[in-house]
Amino acid sequence: MTRIFTALLAGIALAGTALAQDRADSETSVTIIHAGHLIAVPGERMRNGTSIIVRDGRIDSIEDGYVTRDGAEIVDLSSHWVLPGLIDAHVHLLSERGPDSRIQPFTLSSADRAFIGVRHARRTLEAGFTTVQDVGGDLEAILALRNAIRNGDAVGPRMRVAGPSITPTGGHGDINGFNQRVIENFSSPGACNGPSDCARAVRSLIQAGVDTIKITATGGVLSNTAAGLEVQFMDDELRAIVQAAEMMGRRVTAHAHGVTGVNAFLAAGGHSIEHGTFLDNESIRLFRSSGAFLVPTVMAGEFVTLEAEANAAWMTPFQRAKALQVGPQMVDMLRRAHRGGVQIAFGTDSGVSRHGDNAREFELMVEAGMTPEQAIIAATINGARHLQMESEIGRIAPGFHADIIAVDGNPLENISQLRDVDFVMGAGVIHKAP
Numbered sequence: 001m002t003r004i005f006t007a008l009l010a011g012i013a014l015a016g017t018a019l020a021q022d023r024a025d026s027e028t029s030v031t032i033i034h035a036g037h038l039i040a041v042p043g044e045r046m047r048n049g050t051s052i053i054v055r056d057g058r059i060d061s062i063e064d065g066y067v068t069r070d071g072a073e074i075v076d077l078s079s080h081w082v083l084p085g086l087i088d089a090h091v092h093l094l095s096e097r098g099p100d101s102r103i104q105p106f107t108l109s110s111a112d113r114a115f116i117g118v119r120h121a122r123r124t125l126e127a128g129f130t131t132v133q134d135v136g137g138d139l140e141a142i143l144a145l146r147n148a149i150r151n152g153d154a155v156g157p158r159m160r161v162a163g164p165s166i167t168p169t170g171g172h173g174d175i176n177g178f179n180q181r182v183i184e185n186f187s188s189p190g191a192c193n194g195p196s197d198c199a200r201a202v203r204s205l206i207q208a209g210v211d212t213i214k215i216t217a218t219g220g221v222l223s224n225t226a227a228g229l230e231v232q233f234m235d236d237e238l239r240a241i242v243q244a245a246e247m248m249g250r251r252v253t254a255h256a257h258g259v260t261g262v263n264a265f266l267a268a269g270g271h272s273i274e275h276g277t278f279l280d281n282e283s284i285r286l287f288r289s290s291g292a293f294l295v296p297t298v299m300a301g302e303f304v305t306l307e308a309e310a311n312a313a314w315m316t317p318f319q320r321a322k323a324l325q326v327g328p329q330m331v332d333m334l335r336r337a338h339r340g341g342v343q344i345a346f347g348t349d350s351g352v353s354r355h356g357d358n359a360r361e362f363e364l365m366v367e368a369g370m371t372p373e374q375a376i377i378a379a380t381i382n383g384a385r386h387l388q389m390e391s392e393i394g395r396i397a398p399g400f401h402a403d404i405i406a407v408d409g410n411p412l413e414n415i416s417q418l419r420d421v422d423f424v425m426g427a428g429v430i431h432k433a434p
């Protein structure tokens, strides 16, 4: 008995030593990237022929010329354009639109969802997106996925998550188009009615561990209901949601197509708008006076338009009608907002479109009149500010996370270069190399 106990103890001690050794190795790891063309801070001047010193997952320094250090791993990107890892502020990693979408709420468990999320997370990271904000999905699954990536149990981008959307009962974020017995059992945990109930819904999600709050301020394209695209919350509900979130240190972002929802939410103190399809001059004024961000998700508009025009089998008649109403407006919406001086953060609504195709959004942003540099700023500097992580991500600078990507052509001249990323480093770990 004693002997077994002693052997066990020795085993634990050995395992402990191995663990300590692992840690010591990773603590001293230095990687040096030889960057041919470095866009360290999008919007600032490009530098040629520099070395980025990465230590323990963070940027240590940037030096002129190609330097080496004893024991350091050297990455040769001397013929590449190197820039900060990209930030997508609007994804849904737990799903991807397809023929099974409508049945999946009844067939998949939270655990199933989390594993599906692992696959999408890896694809997103390999496309150059090193940080994402997930704005709507199964609560248990999305928290587990975020934590697994954070702890190194899964490979994916750094995540901020909202969990289920706060929605009025029967609103865009709730279940629609099924019989009453299904509705009773599958109504969204984010459904609420009246200011105090909506404050309760916000507080419950924060208690569960979400990083941010997402609401559906208006109807949406893919809910199976003819409830329109205008505002679905009362003004006092919107104010209660924003106030409850702010009191506990969270921001609120709103899915909004119709102008009544965009303007009511911004007037209630909301922090950002997703989509913004029918925004007007009053919306632009509200955006500018509050400093709220617009996350345009033009890609989602393009995707649902193409699917509706092709009569995709997965679309119901309600969805199809709304897709043709919303989709074609979105490039023009972004053009008006950008011209009007609204701050733009990059977001794609991936999960509606395919995960990993996120960089298509850059091309649509340029089509809407943004320069390639402005589009890149939206996915780095502005993305970081929107996520309140501007001292951690969004630029290659000492002390920041070593989130670094590279492409083999100049993205400031041809934005489509970003659709084919050759190198991805997330928090100092290389996930893709040329």
Ligand SMILES: [Zn+2]
Binding pocket: 090, 091, 092, 135, 136, 349
């Ligand atoms: Zn979305």
